[in-house]
Amino acid sequence: MATASPLARSRRSTELSLVVMAGMITAIAYTFASLGQYTQIPARIIPFLLALLALLLFAHLAVRWFARGADPTLLPLVALLHGVGYVMITRLEPERLAGLQTTWSIIAIVAFVATLAVVQRAADLARFRWTFLFIGVVLLILPLVPGVGSSFGGARIWVSLGPVNFQPGEFAKIAFAIFFASYLADNRQLIAGGTWRVGPLHLPEPRALLPVLAAWSFAVLVMVAERDLGSSLLFFTLFVVMLWVSTERVIYLFLGAAMFFGAAFVSWRLFDHVQLRVDIWLDPWADWQDDGFQLVQALWGMSDGGLMGTGLGRGSPDIVPVAESDFIFTSIGEELGLFGAAAVLMAYLLIVGAGLRVALRTENAFEKLLAVGLTTIMGIQTFIIVAGVIKLVPLTGITLPFVSYGGSSLVSNYILLALLIRLSDSTARRLHEVPDDPTMAERWAARKLRRRARRGRVVAGSPA
Amino acid sequence: MNRKIRQLAAAFIVLYVVLFAAMNYWQVGRESELNAMSGNTRAIRREFSRPRGEIVSADGVVAARSIPLPDDNEFPYQREYPTGDLFANVTGYYSLALGATQLERTQNSVLTGQTAEQRIGNLEDIVTGGQGTGDVHMTLRSDLQDTAREALAGRRGSVVMLDTRTGAVLAMYSNPTYDPNRIVDPNFDAARDALEELLEAPGNPLLANAYQERYMPGSTFKVLTTGIALDAGVVSLDSQFDRVTEWTPPQTSNPIQNYDGSNCGGDLREVFRRSCNIPFAQTALNVGIPGMISGVQAWGVGENVPIDLPRPAASTFGSTDNLDQQLPLLAMRGFGQQEDQMVPLHMAMVAAAVANNGVMMKPFVVGSTTDSQGRTLTRTQPEEWKRPISPETAATLNSLMQSVATDGTASCCLQLNGGVPVAAKTGTAQLNEAGQPERSNAWIVAFAPANEPRYAVSVVLLDSPEVSAGTGGRLAGPIAQQMLNEALANG
Numbered sequence: 038m039a040t041a042s043p044l045a046r047s048r049r050s051t052e053l054s055l056v057v058m059a060g061m062i063t064a065i066a067y068t069f070a071s072l073g074q075y076t077q078i079p080a081r082i083i084p085f086l087l088a089l090l091a092l093l094l095f096a097h098l099a100v101r102w103f104a105r106g107a108d109p110t111l112l113p114l115v116a117l118l119h120g121v122g123y124v125m126i127t128r129l130e131p132e133r134l135a136g137l138q139t140t141w142s143i144i145a146i147v148a149f150v151a152t153l154a155v156v157q158r159a160a161d162l163a164r165f166r167w168t169f170l171f172i173g174v175v176l177l178i179l180p181l182v183p184g185v186g187s188s189f190g191g192a193r194i195w196v197s198l199g200p201v202n203f204q205p206g207e208f209a210k211i212a213f214a215i216f217f218a219s220y221l222a223d224n225r226q227l228i229a230g231g232t233w234r235v236g237p238l239h240l241p242e243p244r245a246l247l248p249v250l251a252a253w254s255f256a257v258l259v260m261v262a263e264r265d266l267g268s269s270l271l272f273f274t275l276f277v278v279m280l281w282v283s284t285e286r287v288i289y290l291f292l293g294a295a296m297f298f299g300a301a302f303v304s305w306r307l308f309d310h311v312q313l314r315v316d317i318w319l320d321p322w323a324d325w326q327d328d329g330f331q332l333v334q335a336l337w338g339m340s341d342g343g344l345m346g347t348g349l350g351r352g353s354p355d356i357v358p359v360a361e362s363d364f365i366f367t368s369i370g371e372e373l374g375l376f377g378a379a380a381v382l383m384a385y386l387l388i389v390g391a392g393l394r395v396a397l398r399t400e401n402a403f404e405k406l407l408a409v410g411l412t413t414i415m416g417i418q419t420f421i422i423v424a425g426v427i428k429l430v431p432l433t434g435i436t437l438p439f440v441s442y443g444g445s446s447l448v449s450n451y452i453l454l455a456l457l458i459r460l461s462d463s464t465a466r467r468l469h470e471v472p473d474d475p476t477m478a479e480r481w482a483a484r485k486l487r488r489r490a491r492r493g494r495v496v497a498g499s500p501a
Numbered sequence: 502m503n504r505k506i507r508q509l510a511a512a513f514i515v516l517y518v519v520l521f522a523a524m525n526y527w528q529v530g531r532e533s534e535l536n537a538m539s540g541n542t543r544a545i546r547r548e549f550s551r552p553r554g555e556i557v558s559a560d561g562v563v564a565a566r567s568i569p570l571p572d573d574n575e576f577p578y579q580r581e582y583p584t585g586d587l588f589a590n591v592t593g594y595y596s597l598a599l600g601a602t603q604l605e606r607t608q609n610s611v612l613t614g615q616t617a618e619q620r621i622g623n624l625e626d627i628v629t630g631g632q633g634t635g636d637v638h639m640t641l642r643s644d645l646q647d648t649a650r651e652a653l654a655g656r657r658g659s660v661v662m663l664d665t666r667t668g669a670v671l672a673m674y675s676n677p678t679y680d681p682n683r684i685v686d687p688n689f690d691a692a693r694d695a696l697e698e699l700l701e702a703p704g705n706p707l708l709a710n711a712y713q714e715r716y717m718p719g720s721t722f723k724v725l726t727t728g729i730a731l732d733a734g735v736v737s738l739d740s741q742f743d744r745v746t747e748w749t750p751p752q753t754s755n756p757i758q759n760y761d762g763s764n765c766g767g768d769l770r771e772v773f774r775r776s777c778n779i780p781f782a783q784t785a786l787n788v789g790i791p792g793m794i795s796g797v798q799a800w801g802v803g804e805n806v807p808i809d810l811p812r813p814a815a816s817t818f819g820s821t822d823n824l825d826q827q828l829p830l831l832a833m834r835g836f837g838q839q840e841d842q843m844v845p846l847h848m849a850m851v852a853a854a855v856a857n858n859g860v861m862m863k864p865f866v867v868g869s870t871t872d873s874q875g876r877t878l879t880r881t882q883p884e885e886w887k888r889p890i891s892p893e894t895a896a897t898l899n900s901l902m903q904s905v906a907t908d909g910t911a912s913c914c915l916q917l918n919g920g921v922p923v924a925a926k927t928g929t930a931q932l933n934e935a936g937q938p939e940r941s942n943a944w945i946v947a948f949a950p951a952n953e954p955r956y957a958v959s960v961v962l963l964d965s966p967e968v969s970a971g972t973g974g975r976l977a978g979p980i981a982q983q984m985l986n987e988a989l990a991n992g
Contacts, residue, residue: 076633282502282505285504285505340534341536341543343529344529351547352547353543370527374528379521382521386517393510405506406502409506423520427523
């Protein structure tokens with residue numbers, strides 16, 4: 038904060054006003070939902086408003102302090118999605134989940150600020166790539182460990198430690214994205230080069246590609262073993278996209294698509310639960326009172342909402358099982374209509390756009406790939422679940438980032454957001470849009486160095 | 502790598518546009534189709550989660566209201582009908598599974614606060630904590646309903662009372678009827694069983710027989726015939742009719758008889774008050790086919806009774822094809838037999854038109870509607886329906902009908918408290934063939950005070966086990982008397 042910068046200041050004041058607007062929209066939606074449901078103004082609207090503004094202000098100040106050159110739209114967009122999701126969750130489950138979601142929201146914002154504070158240089162992440170790979174692997178396996186892991190709703194993706202349940206896979210996706218970005222940034226020429234000749238084919242060095250392929254197949258296989266189809270699809274797409282972007286070879290897309298359809302066909306033949314998903318997708322009305330119930334009710338909700346929606350609190354999205362989690366998007370479609378749902382989609386698309394802009398602007402290969410990876414996670418995860426609940430593709434359960442109920446999802450996505458903001462700030466510094474002041478840690482190191490120099494232990498090298 | 506990142510961005514845009522298109526498909530393209538699917542209960546649930554206003558009688562008795570249910574129920578409110586069957590024909594019922602009828606159906610948007618006016622007023626309710634509902638105020642009086650129910654004493658039949666000047670329905674009660682509380686029973690199976698039982702019960706208890714059914718009117722129809730003939734100049738108070746016991750109309754050898762084969766004739770006043778049959782058979786023939794057909798049409802026969810309730814019936818003069826080949830039928834219809842059928846409410850309107858100088862008003866049961874703050878939303882303005890007879894004819898008929906009460910077929914049983922002058926016409930519609938056990942519809946129409954009319958009443962008792970000139974007056978007369986006395990005492 039040492040040097041004044043007009044650009045940084047204007048970006049941060051833009052962010053502040055947008056964040057306040059997102060907060061106001063949330064508070065109004067919260068009031069309307071209560072009016073629609075109970076025809077009364079929520080009892081604790083003032084404390085709610087104050088807490089909401091305090092939380093948003095806290096996040097904003099953290100960006101102002103730790104990443105003042107960052108894109109000003111990311112945090113407000115996320116605040117809007119988070120707010121809409123929070124209103125829907127409290128409206129759907131006012132007693133069971135509203136308090137929990139509040140707690141998780143606070144934890145998520147704290148995690149966001151902590152990530153910004155701890156990761157002050159994006160390059161630090163690249164240095165620990167093998168550590169991140171290890172963390173990712175451990176997180177993925179955890180739910181399969183007897184005594185720790187547990188399964189709800191058919192998927193074994195949960196870990197119970199005492200009273201806390203969480204989905205480690207939500208965090209593993211970030212760890213794997215970091216590993217892949219770092220590894221591919223260093224080895225992409227080697228992989229793209231195709232120096233290994235087998236007959237007429239130019240293939241990448243097996244040695245170079247091995248870690249990528251190993252991590253990739255491991256992650257996907259573990260997810261399939263955990264019956265978490267949505268996450269395995271997400272991981273698979275993430276790796277294919279990162280390989281394609283880093284090597285610039287379109288062959289990986291075709292290869293990925295071929296593998297995907299092959300794997301999908303095999304698992305359709307092998308697994309009953311996959312067949313059931315496909316059958317429901319093809320004709321949910323065939324068995325609408327049992328297997329197709331969730332999807333059919335969700336579609337009825339959407340159509341009941343129509344163009345303008347029933348109004349918050351005035352629809353019946355609670356008919357749909359787990360409306361607050363996987364199916365929260367159709368709840369929004371029912372009560373806010375096509376307009377509201379399209380606005381939510383637009384917010385995601387803007388986040389994707391902001392993320393890819395970071396990837397375009399930076400010259401650093403690691404940062405570029407990490408921005409691509411994190412953005413892809415966000416964009417694809419949203420697509421998988423939204424397309425699933427509106428019967429565009431077979432439904433594979435996964436959360437809608439920032440909107441669905443779920444602590445792990447909320448915290449991990451806020452960490453992801455912090456990393457994107459970090460990358461955005463880093464780009465601004467590198468392009469000299471904002472002064473590249475040393476971080477706290479760097480200043481501390483420099484001071485130590487100077488002290489040692491004064492004592493004569495270091496001969497030269499410190500800058501004048 | 503930047504080229505690939507741009508392609509990736511383009512790919513994301515394509516993916517999200519596809520999502521948007523799919524949402525349009527469900528939310529706009531197939532919206533109405535999905536909403537109409539059976540099993541999609543959203544619209545019904547929304548409807549039944551709303552609070553609902555009251556239906557109140559003119560004297561402030563609540564006929565229908567919503568009571569809150571404990572929290573663990575699927576729906577927050579339950580409909581209740583504190584007066585049981587008393588207003589069932591008018592309020593109808595309102596049930597989640599079995600639908601809604603009568604005012605519960607037609608006044609739904611007022612009761613739930615959905616009219617445009619109420620929606621604006623509802624913004625205030627958010628602050629004041631009001632329910633945002635509306636109330637429907639009926640023109641019916643609970644004391645008159647009670648009187649009608651007690652006077653009928655379980656016998657099949659209908660009682661209708663109108664305000665002669667406005668057409669407001671003051672009482673409308675029919676037997677058999679039903680208790681709407683049985684159909685809104687939260688126990689769905691019990692409710693469905695009750696409804697099925699009522700659907701199969703004899704006499705259509707679910708129908709408001711007073712305006713949704715029609716019955717052979719007997720001699721009360723002579724009011725219409727006389728009015729038509731007076732207006733056409735075919736008869737006058739000076740007309741004389743032969744004293745005979747039977748008369749054979751053209752095109753037949755079967756003679757028409759008076760009731761009980763009595764010897765009946767004299768001037769118009771005498772044949773009217775004694776309710777001879779032959780003079781009115783002759784009068785109908787004298788008026789002629791076109792005159793009778795256009796005449797009954799002028800009285801509103803053949804048209805649905807214009808009441809503000811669903812599915813009213815229409816009175817009928819019977820088939821008029823080839824009537825010129827069947828003049829005996831025309832003759833019999835002239836005194837209310839054969840294919841004549843009148844709606845009880847319509848008969849009350851006939852009496853009210855005579856009372857109201859020949860102007861027939863549209864009957865209505867909704868007097869006004871108010872919002873949750875008690876402000877008036879709508880107030881029904883009386884409307885003229887038809888002018889079947891001239892004011893002079895109406896005055897003549899009035900005087901003829903007074904004779905019926907003073908020294909005619911109704912004199913036995915229609916004497917009002919305080920000697921208030923009353924005008925009436927009785928009717929006994931024979932239902933059995935000759936030689937069969939006697940069955941009849943006993944009718945009376947009346948209005949009072951005859952010199953300054955305010956109340957018109959029509960009573961029909963169905964399937965009474967006797968047939969004579971006095972049946973209508975003796976059976977139905979006391980009911981009309983009680984109704985008019987009650988109306989005049991507390992009006």
